[in-house]
Amino acid sequence: MERTRRRRGLLTAVVVAVVGVLLLVHPWLPGLPGNPMSLAETFLPWLGLAVPVGLVVAALRRSALAAVVCVVVGAVWLGVFREPVVSPSPGAPRAYDLTVVQHNVSDENTSPSRVARILLGPDPDIVALQELTPANLPAFQVVLAPTHPHHATVGTVGLWSKFPLTDIARVDLKPAEVAPGWERGLRAVVRGPHGPVTAYVAHLPSVRVRATQGYATAWRDESAERLGRALTADRSSAVLVLGDLNGTVDDRGLAPVLSQVRGNRDSFAFSWPASLPLARIDHVLARGDAEVGTTWTLPDTGSDHLPVAARIRR
DSSP, rough: OHHHHHHHHHHHHHHHHHHHHHHHHGGGGOTTTTTTTHHHHHTTTGGGGHHHHHHHHHHOOOOOOOOHHHHHHHHHHHTTTHHHSOOOOOOOOOOSSSSEEEEEOOOSSOOHHHHHHTTTTTTTEEEESSSSOOOTTHHHHHHHHHEOOEEEETTTTEESSSSSSSEEOOOOOTTSSOOOOOOEEEEEEETTEEEEEEEEEEEEEOOOOTTTEEEEEEHHHHHHHHHHHHHOOOOOOOEEEEESSSSTTOGGHHHHHTTTBBOSSSSSOOBSTTTSOOOOOEEEEEEEEEEEEEEEEEEOOOSSSOOOEEEOOO
């Protein structure tokens, strides 16, 4: 009996230790068929649940080894996610120049006017939307136009701004295998009071778990490569990326984008699925003279995504 208890305690310790290793070295681990690492990285913060579960098992099995490993891995988790977990010191108040809202509104949403009113809640300067359709676009325009008269759309993505928009252009994010007519990328320069900001609105392809392919990310990853190349070629002094990227900032598939822009990790701000948010796949990212500050989610709009809002410092 004692030998069995020790062996079970050892198994628990090994499993929790593997979680700790993943938390620390996942960016450097090689890709595998079926993309299991990309899937794990999507839900990386939730791997920390292994710690309390492991502690319960350690207590039941009276395993000091498992308990010690759980405590160590718990410390590792806190180190990796210290920014959203540990409240920063208040310090001096910081001024922000822009407020932006990003939202995948869902092409099946039946209340676009209500959605638009929710998005106006934080008084945003810029609103970026995905999954616009010919049916719901007019309703968004009616609600948003009075406060955001400057507007541009390309395919199913759109941008509304309090300030003039110039240099509006399509951004080609279409994977090679997707049929023509797939338009999910937009670039425009927002002429704000603190100087121009180049804003990209992007909606990368969805990812799925499939029996024959594992975590199918090929189209998403190809689209991310295209967006990354566009960002690399852009010489603007301040750049924003607003969009549903169908991946988190830990997901290696978004590396071409995240090598060019970054967000704020002071909060988890999980945005998907709206009914039980588990991951932030909707992003406000920036580089250059633009920096993302506080990031948070807005109330449920009836979409399968929650809106994400952020303050931008210039």
